[in-house]
Amino acid sequence: MNVDSILGALREAFPAVTLEFQPGLLDETFVVLSADCVHPAVRLLIERFDIRHLSTITGQDRGSEIELLYHFWDGRGLTLRTSLAREDSHIATVVDLIPGAAFYEREVSEMLGVTFDGHPDPRRLLLPEDWSGEPPLRQGDSAQFAEQDVPSPSIGTAIADSGHVVWAKDTGRMIIPIGPQHPLLKEPLSYLLTVEGELVTDESLRIGYVHRGIERLCQQRSYVQNIYLLERVCGICSHIHTTTYCQGVEALLGLEVPQRALHLRTLLCELERIHSHLLWLGVFSENIGFTTIFMYAWRDREITLDIMEELSGGRVSHAANVIGGVRTDVDKEQGHSILGRLEDLERQIETFRDVIRHERSFQMRTRELGHLSFEQVRSHCVVGPMARASGVDVDLRRDAPYAAYDGLDLRVVTAGGGDVWTRTQMRVQEIFESLHLCRQVLKELPGGPLTVRAPRRVPAGEVVSRAEAPRGELIYYIRSDGSERPARVKVRTPTMTALITLSEQLRGINIADVPAVIGGTDLCIACVDR
């Protein structure tokens, strides 16, 4: 991405408006626009520069106004910043240009009371239907929202009223609820599938059952306390959350983190990726009725969990990161023993690779299913393995190296199939790459201190921090106002992007394929809901 030419083009496009450019931390550029310029600016980015990846939209209450930040990514970060009036805040939707922005806008809308004009589906995303009163991330406007919000019926009432619990005999159509509680799901979300015969003709998604309001909680805790809070966003990829957060805060503080700490962070990140992919392989196999792979994958996943427990004391929540470094260490002997166990793990994963590649019944259940084209992935801003399986060559470990990835030999796995089978093969292939990275880190672990002293007070400023979680791009926006608590922490997890594509993947398929498609996207609902 050539920032100068983009800025030039924007200046040319809006000669009457004064544009402001602010270079930010971690190679991010901020462009300040007025609200009515956002839609044309996004169109310009897409048409002139082919920048389609909108990472997320952050909304925040800046006191006098509501501020929106559109975080784009194309090799570097570009953020469009705009402000809306407090009273009656509204802005034109960008969903017509970027379909993947639908969920981002719905979230901003309910959290900050912003109306997106022209949004095709302006329902609640995370909050309950009968939530009334002030939007959670806005402060001091309860009077404005008190009368305005009429509670809509909850989803349970809506189904009961529609009479669809029993099938409609005349049309042969019925609604099959998947969730909030269902054997398919490990975490609560709710799908209402409209089914004719065995074919899914329509679907409706509801999330938010595990919404814990973590973003708001972050504003009430100190920077250090937030590490432990954000670790609990996700029960699978907890370490990548603290890594991304610490990296952001360290950038605000201007800290230089010791190399040894960065390497250890990387080691844990990769172990976590292996554990996450194996966990997924197990859950997915169980979804398509292949219990044996499930048992084997979860058995072998224990190896990584044991190593992580040895390193940090925790199997899932490691609390390994501190601002300015890590608090865990590996000695020579331990490193040697870990290398040996990774050897065993690799042999097991070779078995998995052979089984899922050659087993007929596995292929019958996964091939030509849940297909996403290159264009669909781009327009829905899909990230991570899902995007790479459709031929989009993106991996932040290589494209925006963080932690110690810069000095490591990293091969990004991509494939062109775009179906569930390709995603399966690709994720297993990624485990080998992660093992390769783990070995490099353990062999080339530099000496030196584990932490640098971090000052208690974080200077005012803002930062966009990105990292490659097991499921793809994870993005944090952190703003400090110089006090001891962050003024805003925004988290966008990769599963959010996968969820948007599910509606297209689900329509027109067999009910029996629903578990394979939902499983194939590797959802982490706790991450999405936060």
Next chain:
Amino acid sequence: MPDWLIALFHLLVFPGFGFLFLCALAFQWIDRRVAARLQGRVGPPWFQPLADLIKLLAKEDILPVGADELACAVLPMVSLAAVLTAGLLIPVSGWKPNSFEGDLVVVLFLLSIPMLAYFLAGWLSISVYSVVGGNRSLLQYFAYEVPFLMALGGTAIVNGSWSIASIAARQSQTVWTMLMQPVGFLVAMIGLIGKLKRAPFDIPKAKSEISAGPLTEFSGRKLALWYLSRDMQTVVGVFLLVNLFLGGSGAMLLPALSFVAKALLLLLMLSVASVLYARLRIDQLVDVGWKVLAPLALLQLLVTVWMGVG
């Protein structure tokens, strides 16, 4: 001993309810244990099937509002009764108290009844999962039943009788039907997996798709009866195939031992098949049934008839 006492003994103890009940528990335990070992797990202790059954019997029995309560109470009993009756007609290790010419046809008929009851249970218990599961079980029936019947009919033709006991006895003079009709045996085994709705053909009750299928809304005693009926069906199915394809108890010295060994062999095959594959989709199963199994069974039948004529 008076005749009625002997008849009662046959009905309640051997080869009737008591014997089939114990076999059902034992088979379930062996199956679970073998599958567990193959999957790297430990598996349940020997009394687990009994404990599960007692636990279910003691649990609260509820049905959704609007379900046909009478039908839902009767159907599991119908299913169990049909299986038990079929069990009475199958010779066990040379014991054939109820054998008559044509009993194979009766057994096959009786073994279709549980499937029908299962489908109706899904249809009448008012739940979208059970309706979809019921439909699937009916489709599955059409996929496996015809090849299964053809394969079993082949054994009757080659052994020149429609009585299970004579088919078994005939094989001790010639060879096991399995050796004469390997393809037929394979089709019959696959058909049996479909009939028992075992993995990888557990399509009507695929839990990640439709919870528990037709039995989603059942609980307590009714569910216990369903499970018992399922386990007894396994026993009866395995015993049937032992008689038809493996020569029954044979002419060996210890008929009971050889019969049990053969039955365990078949059970082992079922267990192994259940851990080796991913669950098929219903349309894939229908494809397999009609494009692979049925032609194979037909071919086997033609070869048998042609050889018999030649």
